Amino acid sequence: xxxxxxxxxxxxxxxxxxxxxxxxxxxxxxxxxxxxxxxxxxxxxxxxxxxxxxxxxxxxxxxxxxxxxxxxxxxxxxxxxxxxxxxxxxxxxxxxxxxxxxxxxxxxxxxxxxxxxxxxxxxxxxxxxxxxxxxxxxxxxxxxxxxxxxxxxxxxxxxxxxxxxxxxxxxxxxxxxxxxxxxxxxxxxxxxxxxxxxxxxxxxxxxxxxxxxxxxxxxxxxxxxxxxxxxxxxxxxxxxxxxxxxxxxxxxxxxxxxxxxxxxxxxxxxxxxxxxxxxxxxxxxxxxxxxxxxxxxxxxxxxxxxxxxxxxxxxxxxxxxxxxxxxxxxxxxxxxxxxxxxxxxxxxxxxxxxxxxxxxxxxxxxxxxxxxxxxxxxxxxxxxxxxxxxxxxxxxxxxxxxxxxxxxxxxxxxxxxxxxxxxxxxxxxxxxxxxxxxxxxxxxxxxxxxx
Amino acid sequence: xxxxxxxxxxxxxxxxxxxxxxxxxxxxxxxxxxxxxxxxxxxxxxxxxxxxxxxxxxxxxxxxxxxxxxxxxxxxxxxxxxxxxxxxxxxxxxxxxxxxxxxxxxxxxxxxxxxxxxxxxxxxxxxxxxxxxxxxxxxxxxxxxxxxxxxxxxxxxxxxxxxxxxxxxxxxxxxxxxxxxxxxxxxxxxxxxxxxxxxxxxxxxxxxxxxxxxxxxxxxxxxxxxxxxxxx
Numbered sequence: 001x002x003x004x005x006x007x008x009x010x011x012x013x014x015x016x017x018x019x020x021x022x023x024x025x026x027x028x029x030x031x032x033x034x035x036x037x038x039x040x041x042x043x044x045x046x047x048x049x050x051x052x053x054x055x056x057x058x059x060x061x062x063x064x065x066x067x068x069x070x071x072x073x074x075x076x077x078x079x080x081x082x083x084x085x086x087x088x089x090x091x092x093x094x095x096x097x098x099x100x101x102x103x104x105x106x107x108x109x110x111x112x113x114x115x116x117x118x119x120x121x122x123x124x125x126x127x128x129x130x131x132x133x134x135x136x137x138x139x140x141x142x143x144x145x146x147x148x149x150x151x152x153x154x155x156x157x158x159x160x161x162x163x164x165x166x167x168x169x170x171x172x173x174x175x176x177x178x179x180x181x182x183x184x185x186x187x188x189x190x191x192x193x194x195x196x197x198x199x200x201x202x203x204x205x206x207x208x209x210x211x212x213x214x215x216x217x218x219x220x221x222x223x224x225x226x227x228x229x230x231x232x233x234x235x236x237x238x239x240x241x242x243x244x245x246x247x248x249x250x251x252x253x254x255x256x257x258x259x260x261x262x263x264x265x266x267x268x269x270x271x272x273x274x275x276x277x278x279x280x281x282x283x284x285x286x287x288x289x290x291x292x293x294x295x296x297x298x299x300x301x302x303x304x305x306x307x308x309x310x311x312x313x314x315x316x317x318x319x320x321x322x323x324x325x326x327x328x329x330x331x332x333x334x335x336x337x338x339x340x341x342x343x344x345x346x347x348x349x350x351x352x353x354x355x356x357x358x359x360x361x362x363x364x365x366x367x368x369x370x371x372x373x374x375x376x377x378x379x380x381x382x383x384x385x386x387x388x389x390x391x392x393x394x395x396x397x398x399x400x401x402x403x404x405x406x407x408x409x410x411x412x413x414x415x416x417x418x419x420x421x422x423x424x425x426x427x428x429x430x431x432x433x434x435x436x437x438x439x440x441x442x443x444x445x446x447x448x449x450x451x
Numbered sequence: 452x453x454x455x456x457x458x459x460x461x462x463x464x465x466x467x468x469x470x471x472x473x474x475x476x477x478x479x480x481x482x483x484x485x486x487x488x489x490x491x492x493x494x495x496x497x498x499x500x501x502x503x504x505x506x507x508x509x510x511x512x513x514x515x516x517x518x519x520x521x522x523x524x525x526x527x528x529x530x531x532x533x534x535x536x537x538x539x540x541x542x543x544x545x546x547x548x549x550x551x552x553x554x555x556x557x558x559x560x561x562x563x564x565x566x567x568x569x570x571x572x573x574x575x576x577x578x579x580x581x582x583x584x585x586x587x588x589x590x591x592x593x594x595x596x597x598x599x600x601x602x603x604x605x606x607x608x609x610x611x612x613x614x615x616x617x618x619x620x621x622x623x624x625x626x627x628x629x630x631x632x633x634x635x636x637x638x639x640x641x642x643x644x645x646x647x648x649x650x651x652x653x654x655x656x657x658x659x660x661x662x663x664x665x666x667x668x669x670x671x672x673x674x675x676x677x678x679x680x681x682x683x
Contacts, residue, residue: 029666030664030665030666030667032647092647092664093627093629093647095629145649145662145663145664145666145667146511146627146649146662146664147511147662167509169511169512169627170627171627173511173512175509175510175511176507176509207491207666207667208491208497208498208666209497209498210497210498210500248501248506250500250501250506250672251501251505251506251507252506252507253501253506273488436631437631437632437633437634437645
């Protein structure tokens with residue numbers, strides 16, 4: 001037990017080792033890591049009308065198999081109203097979880113270190129739009145040293161896709177904002193193809209190369225519209241991002257705009273000390289794209305694999321790269337499947353595994369050793385399929401844990417978030433008592449309290 | 452100058468070898484022990500930093516104050532050592548056994564010192580402050596001995612500690628420098644502390660202008676930021 005505790009806490013301070021230590025594989029490289037067993041998964045959950053209190057909430061599930069409450073919801077904290085809860089992220093010291101709402105542009109900062117089993121509200125940011133000069137729809141909450149980078153999806157002028165990014169101190173004080181490069185104002189960036197749309201979505205840093213990479217989705221007008229209505233509107237369907245931008249990370253200035261048509265969403269960068277590349281997937285064209293640097297230091301975007309049959313619109317959503325950079329999990333929302341790609345040759349990914357997880361699968365998170373893979377459903381309130389039990393699995397809104405043995409996924413447990421009166425589960429983040437010098441299991445809690 | 456830097460590096464790296472051994476021994480035999488990978492700050496910078504003065508370092512808030520002791524045991528305020536110059540402030544403890552923690556901070560600050568000594572325009576405009584968060588072991592005398600290993604004669608590199616945990620804690624909280632003491636399950640202090648390395652760039656008006664951590668901290672980057680601050 002003590003040795004395990006030491007192992008995990010060591011990871012807290014050894015945040016520099018990129019490959020050997022890895023993390024839950026998709027976190028900021030600046031962040032403290034859980035390299036052992038995670039104790040909790042924090043699930044930022046979208047409120048559903050008529051389900052429980054109908055409010056957005058942070059749901060805490062005990063996932064430590066040694067705990068008496070393994071597989072149970074141990075805490076739920078409602079934030080008041082619905083904000084289009086979507087993504088969340090941890091500060092670099094992992095003491096706070098930032099969770100944002102795409103509709104109201106509110107950001108909720110949860111204290112998860114005082115009692116990791118019972119997060120509490122630390123601060124609520126309700127002036128994001130005003131402070132940032134009009135950025136709407138805070139999406140990715142990404143840890144930089146001593147600060148948080150928040151990507152936007154939209155703006156308050158036309159609620160379209162042009163947007164920017166903001167920075168806040170870890171305590172929630174606004175620092176600065178920057179807008180994405182557009183044809184009208186490239187801000188010194190090189191437009192390498194046909195697009196400079198100014199759209200935003202995800203962000204990932206490669207500190208070793210002084211590179212920040214951003215992707216692009218769509219604006220408030222689309223992501224708050226009914227999915228069927230939007231897909232029937234040819235003009236609305238034109239308003240999706242087609243770009244990935246390479247930034248000077250230190251200066252926060254855009255350097256190059258790359259064409260990646262079809263709404264490139266999640267970005268995942270390789271951990272290897274000589275691996276100068278990231279992956280993204282395009283929602284509308286169902287492809288894996290490699291964002292890579294050549295030997296001359298130039299960055300490129302290359303479509304390297306198809307995801308399912310694009311004509312059937314599988315709609316790739318979340319992806320997760322393994323700690324050794326050899327595999328990439330890819331979820332496809334429309335067919336409820338997860339696919340595993342061998343990416344050991346990043347220029348030629350090959351699908352090696354496929355399994356149906358459940359209706360409208362969306363997010364995927366894996367433990368640092370890759371043995372535990374978590375899934376949630378729910379994309380957006382107005383895009384999700386309606387009615388519990390509508391899918392052939394009968395569990396439209398769920399949180400599931402599987403064990404991965406290198407060949408197959410074995411179910412561990414599944415929670416029906418509608419039946420439990422919680423809502424639509426979206427992004428997952430891991431927590432561990434050991435990060436804060438606390439023993440892991442409830443059995444040890446008394447000892448902790450006594451010291 | 453070059454010799455001084457090389458000697459400082461040698462001293463830090465000698466300490467690192469001890470740290471690596473300690474980390475290996477701490478792991479259980481049956482557990483995979485990943486090799487210690489040195490932070491980027493120990494290597495050559497892999498990129499050309501943006502030109503000094505061409506980018507912004509927006510203020511991140513006030514640098515906090517609090518009661519401190521210098522290496523002679525003289526009581527003062529932290530603000531006595533901030534302001535007027537651009538300051539690089541690191542929180543360390545001298546018995547830190549993580550290769551990529553406090554030793555990295557001291558190594559990088561040694562590199563900054565060496566660069567400043569070679570750049571006349573920076574000489575009177577830069578200060579380094581190493582601040583201990585272990586008042587129990589890092590007495591003024593102990594910190595003085597530690598500082599003597601790294602500080603070039605006459606260089607404005609201050610080593611500070613506090614009289615007590617009560618004096619220290621509000622300062623750490625104000626800088627959002629989180630530190631936990633490591634205990635075993637019986638509540639016995641293991642003599643080690645866990646923390647996320649933080650190094651702060653503070654301008655002459657005592658505003659925090661950048662924060663560096665392990666994956667980001669590099670002498671060349673810090674020097675570039677110092678030049679940028681002084682050009683503004």
